[in-house]
Amino acid sequence: MSRTSVLREVKVEEAVGLALAHDLTRIVPGEFKGRLFRKGHVIREEDISELKRIGKEHIYVLELGEDDLHENDAAIRMARAACGSNVTTTEPSEGKVMLKSAIRGLARVDKSFVDELNGIEQLAMATLPTNTVVSPGQSLAGTRVIPLLVAKSKVEAVERAAERWRDAHMGEGPISVTPFRTLHAGVITTGSEVYNGLVEDKFGPVVRAKLEALGSSVAEQRFCKDDSGDIVREIDYFLASGVDLILVTGGMSVDPDDRTPGAIKQAGARIVSHGTPMLPGSMLLVAYLGDVPILGLPGSVMHDPFTVFDVLLPRLCAGIAIERSDITELGYGGLFADRG
Ligand SMILES: Nc1nc2c(c(=O)[nH]1)N[C@H]1C(S)=C(S)[C@@H](COP(=O)(O)OP(=O)(O)OC[C@H]3O[C@@H](n4cnc5c(N)ncnc54)[C@H](O)[C@@H]3O)O[C@H]1N2
Numbered sequence: 001m002s003r004t005s006v007l008r009e010v011k012v013e014e015a016v017g018l019a020l021a022h023d024l025t026r027i028v029p030g031e032f033k034g035r036l037f038r039k040g041h042v043i044r045e046e047d048i049s050e051l052k053r054i055g056k057e058h059i060y061v062l063e064l065g066e067d068d069l070h071e072n073d074a075a076i077r078m079a080r081a082a083c084g085s086n087v088t089t090t091e092p093s094e095g096k097v098m099l100k101s102a103i104r105g106l107a108r109v110d111k112s113f114v115d116e117l118n119g120i121e122q123l124a125m126a127t128l129p130t131n132t133v134v135s136p137g138q139s140l141a142g143t144r145v146i147p148l149l150v151a152k153s154k155v156e157a158v159e160r161a162a163e164r165w166r167d168a169h170m171g172e173g174p175i176s177v178t179p180f181r182t183l184h185a186g187v188i189t190t191g192s193e194v195y196n197g198l199v200e201d202k203f204g205p206v207v208r209a210k211l212e213a214l215g216s217s218v219a220e221q222r223f224c225k226d227d228s229g230d231i232v233r234e235i236d237y238f239l240a241s242g243v244d245l246i247l248v249t250g251g252m253s254v255d256p257d258d259r260t261p262g263a264i265k266q267a268g269a270r271i272v273s274h275g276t277p278m279l280p281g282s283m284l285l286v287a288y289l290g291d292v293p294i295l296g297l298p299g300s301v302m303h304d305p306f307t308v309f310d311v312l313l314p315r316l317c318a319g320i321a322i323e324r325s326d327i328t329e330l331g332y333g334g335l336f337a338d339r340g
């Protein structure tokens, strides 16, 4: 094999008996987009009219040089480099390989790896944002090279970057899916108006549905007045009962009856963040009591279909610890209030 590749153009009429160098695509707007002929297909007399119908006057005949990779092989190697736990890769089609989730869980996609790959000219990988909730079979990423042939050294650079990443992350790949654990949550619903029966509780059902959608559950819901001592007692009760997560609803804003943040502090929690730069949900509080996460949930979590709670709960269910920096970076792109 010589080092450099040779691509020869051949008129389709003269191509009978030659093998296609790449997949050929047919697009019929609104009806079909996909592979008409596969790479390696040996052209027959009866294919010529089909080739002309998709606009092909010429095909390539390829002699691959040892310094180059065919688009299919480059895509397979980039996908394998990125592939981590609970991720499968597809066969190449039209030069593209997809990475798919094998399970329901939380997609973990390393931005710096993806940026490094895309910084290498002619290589491309498009991904979901990290921390997206995904289902089995859902696409996480797609990767391809832009020309038909690409320098092998470029793909090898991706493989080295992935290897470095694995070394720094206990063998995990840059794109993986973390399964959800089954958390048993203790829910403390504050508000004298709810406690005294002036208002029917609407927070409990919302929180329960969100936990159950991720495979977790409410172990018990307890109610208390807007009284710091009562809230601290309920927090202690749930800690002693061994729940995995404590959620305190209501009493999160600025009036004198909003006792929740003070009570969580008084219970001895380490506060990660009081307030989040996302709308709605900006009054949400994240803290830990030992290993047990405790969230203060503002009224908007009950009222709005999507808030910062929907962003953080999947991470907690995946067993991922929330740091202050996870909260601060939510502001950019974190405006949901007017999105309907
Ligand atoms: N001047 C300011 N006003 C508000 C601020 C602020 O920073 N400055 N923050 C706003 C934000 S953001 C939110 S969210 C809301 C609500 O925050 P709270 O968590 O303190 O909510 P509460 O005062 O406890 O209740 C508000 C409202 O919701 C009803 N509620 C509460 N819990 C239940 C329940 N379990 N079931 C049914 N209804 C419930 C409660 O009765 C009140 O009507 O504050 C903004 N205002």
Ligand code: MOO
Pocket (backbone or CB within 6 Å): 278, 279, 280, 281, 282, 283, 284, 298, 299, 300, 301
């Ligand atoms: O905390 Mo409020 O939750 O932004 O609407």
